[in-house]
Amino acid sequence: MNEDNLKLAELLFPNPLPNTEELENKYPQRNLPEGAIVTRVAPSPTGFMHIGTVYTALICWKLAKQSSGIFFLRLEDTDKKREVEGANQLVIDGLETFQLDYDEGPLLNGSQKGNYGPYIQSLRKDIYQAFAKKWVMEGKAYPCFASPEELEEMTNRQNQMKLRPGYYKEFAIWRNKSLEEVKESLDKGLTPVIRFRNEGHSAKRIKVQDLVKGKSELPENDNDIVILKSDGIPTYHFAHLIDDHLMRTTHVIRGDEWYSSLALHLQLFKAAGWEAPKYAHIAPIQKLENDSRRKLSKRKDPEAGITYYFEEGFPIGGILDYLLTIADSNFEPWRRKNPSTSFNEYNLEIKHLGKSGALLDFQKLNHVCTLFMSQLTVDQIYQFSLEWANKYDLELKDLLEKNKDLWISIFSMERDNLNQRKDLSKWSMLKSYYGFFFDPIYQNLEFNLEEFLPNVEKQVKIEACQKLIKSLNLDLGKEVWLENIKNIAEGLNFAREVKDYKQEPDKYLGHFGEITQIYRIILTGRAQSPDLYEIMKVLGQEKVIERLEKYLNS
Numbered sequence: 081m082n083e084d085n086l087k088l089a090e091l092l093f094p095n096p097l098p099n100t101e102e103l104e105n106k107y108p109q110r111n112l113p114e115g116a117i118v119t120r121v122a123p124s125p126t127g128f129m130h131i132g133t134v135y136t137a138l139i140c141w142k143l144a145k146q147s148s149g150i151f152f153l154r155l156e157d158t159d160k161k162r163e164v165e166g167a168n169q170l171v172i173d174g175l176e177t178f179q180l181d182y183d184e185g186p187l188l189n190g191s192q193k194g195n196y197g198p199y200i201q202s203l204r205k206d207i208y209q210a211f212a213k214k215w216v217m218e219g220k221a222y223p224c225f226a227s228p229e230e231l232e233e234m235t236n237r238q239n240q241m242k243l244r245p246g247y248y249k250e251f252a253i254w255r256n257k258s259l260e261e262v263k264e265s266l267d268k269g270l271t272p273v274i275r276f277r278n279e280g281h282s283a284k285r286i287k288v289q290d291l292v293k294g295k296s297e298l299p300e301n302d303n304d305i306v307i308l309k310s311d312g313i314p315t316y317h318f319a320h321l322i323d324d325h326l327m328r329t330t331h332v333i334r335g336d337e338w339y340s341s342l343a344l345h346l347q348l349f350k351a352a353g354w355e356a357p358k359y360a361h362i363a364p365i366q367k368l369e370n371d372s373r374r375k376l377s378k379r380k381d382p383e384a385g386i387t388y389y390f391e392e393g394f395p396i397g398g399i400l401d402y403l404l405t406i407a408d409s410n411f412e413p414w415r416r417k418n419p420s421t422s423f424n425e426y427n428l429e430i431k432h433l434g435k436s437g438a439l440l441d442f443q444k445l446n447h448v449c450t451l452f453m454s455q456l457t458v459d460q461i462y463q464f465s466l467e468w469a470n471k472y473d474l475e476l477k478d479l480l481e482k483n484k485d486l487w488i489s490i491f492s493m494e495r496d497n498l499n500q501r502k503d504l505s506k507w508s509m510l511k512s513y514y515g516f517f518f519d520p521i522y523q524n525l526e527f528n529l530e531e532f533l534p535n536v537e538k539q540v541k542i543e544a545c546q547k548l549i550k551s552l553n554l555d556l557g558k559e560v561w562l563e564n565i566k567n568i569a570e571g572l573n574f575a576r577e578v579k580d581y582k583q584e585p586d587k588y589l590g591h592f593g594e595i596t597q598i599y600r601i602i603l604t605g606r607a608q609s610p611d612l613y614e615i616m617k618v619l620g621q622e623k624v625i626e627r628l629e630k631y632l633n634s
């Protein structure tokens with residue numbers, strides 16, 4: 081090792097630092113079965129959890145779990161400017177809500193689990209500095225005292241000369257400074273950044289293999305990038321190198337905004353003499369706007385944040401199903417064949433992950449959530465509704481708690497082993513769909529039967545109600561009930577069957593369906609509802625008659 085480099089390293093890092101060899105031993109290769117994937121989600125805690133972070137975490141979690149590997153959480157909090165109080169907690173809570181349990185990582189109580197930590201980058205400062213110092217000793221890194229003004233002036237010059245911006249070749253002004261020159265600047269009280277002495281050539285190309293994007297060649301990077309900022313905090317590039325090496329990550333699965341740094345990252349691993357992990361860059365979730373696609377923006381799109389989905393009341397399992405649907409095109413056909421199987425049973429394959437951005441489509445999300453909800457048991461629906469209402473709708477919470485039996489009857493309508501009613505896609509729909517069962521909500525519903533059914537004369541509506549009030553007996557079963565309504569229809573000169581009416585429309589005033597519609601609208605305030613007989617059963621004979629009479633008296 082060059083004497084000057086050793087002196088330089090001591091000058092720059094006089095403080096005691098961990099021994100890098102000992103670090104290597106402290107975090108040994110993991111003893112895992114062949115093919116086990118060790119991966120992580122590494123969000124920057126900014127006080128906002130992007131749905132894309134959940135998407136990435138889900139993919140990482142799934143790949144690790146299904147290979148008997150390790151999924152860990154690392155909090156990348158090196159950007160102190162963006163630090164927000166409670167941000168770490170938000171990430172930890174977010175993962176917990178989505179049940180993406182990590183094997184290792186920081187915990188809410190401030191401790192951590194796992195032997196490869198600390199898992200919060202701000203607690204790893206010494207580790208980064210130890211390696212930066214080693215690199216200075218080995219001549220792989222050097223200090224740079226260029227001021228922001230100098231660097232800006234350099235970029236302007238590069239722009240004028242139509243050259244690439246960056247700190248390379250003749251622009252790498254501190255690359256070959258002597259120990260004396262460094263000392264002079266230090267004596268002036270200046271603090272340097274530490275830069276990577278990059279041996280790359282922009283004319284050369286590096287072969288890369290990305291597990292999503294496939295094989296490709298990228299130009300080598302020749303920038304002497306900053307690895308340690310002047311406050312001793314690493315840049316993303318250096319932290320990624322050190323952390324994913326020491327934490328023995330086998331697969332770096334991350335957003336494809338990092339793909340353009342891949343050449344540099346491979347160069348860093350090479351410089352360190354370490355085997356690089358495998359990389360999979362996943363396409364971001366996009367949104368369609370004016371016929372063109374763009375990334376979901378935290379600033380512009382409320383649906384970029386997970387709280388949006390929570391507030392709307394999408395069920396967690398449904399959101400996860402949806403994210404798998406957009407991640408892997410084979411998931412949806414699998415789900416169709418296995419509607420009630422946990423997605424844990426599905427084998428996600430990296431090669432199926434889409435190369436281009438998945439599109440966020442609310443129609444599809446609702447559809448997937450409806451299917452998900454239809455597979456829940458009545459008790460689960462009640463429980464999940466209550467959990468949601470407890471946070472987001474206290475009026476609903478009250479209704480749910482005070483009328484548990486009624487809700488269980490409501491949720492049980494049209495549910496048997498073969499058929500599950502598919503109407504709800506989110507908990508926030510409960511009041512608008514089923515609120516009519518409750519008098520306080522029913523009384524406030526504004527609906528006008530005449531507007532709903534303009535083709536049926538008022539007199540018919542009145543008589544239909546009067547007749548039903550006289551003849552209703554819900555205890556006799558559905559068939560008797562149906563027969564009775566058909567009789568009422570016939571007595572009012574409406575066809576007993578829709579098809580009879582269609583064959584001879586002139587013979588009738590209308591058909592049986594219009595008569596049931598009168599009752600449906602009066603009882604529910606809506607033109608669409610679950611099966612009318614079941615609704616009447618849940619409401620009960622008395623309440624049905626009360627509402628019909630109320631109409632007659634209105």
Ligand code: GLU
Pocket residue numbers: 121122123124156320332333334335338
């Ligand atoms: N902190 C980086 C980000 O949030 C992590 C990228 C990675 O997974 O390496 O984008």
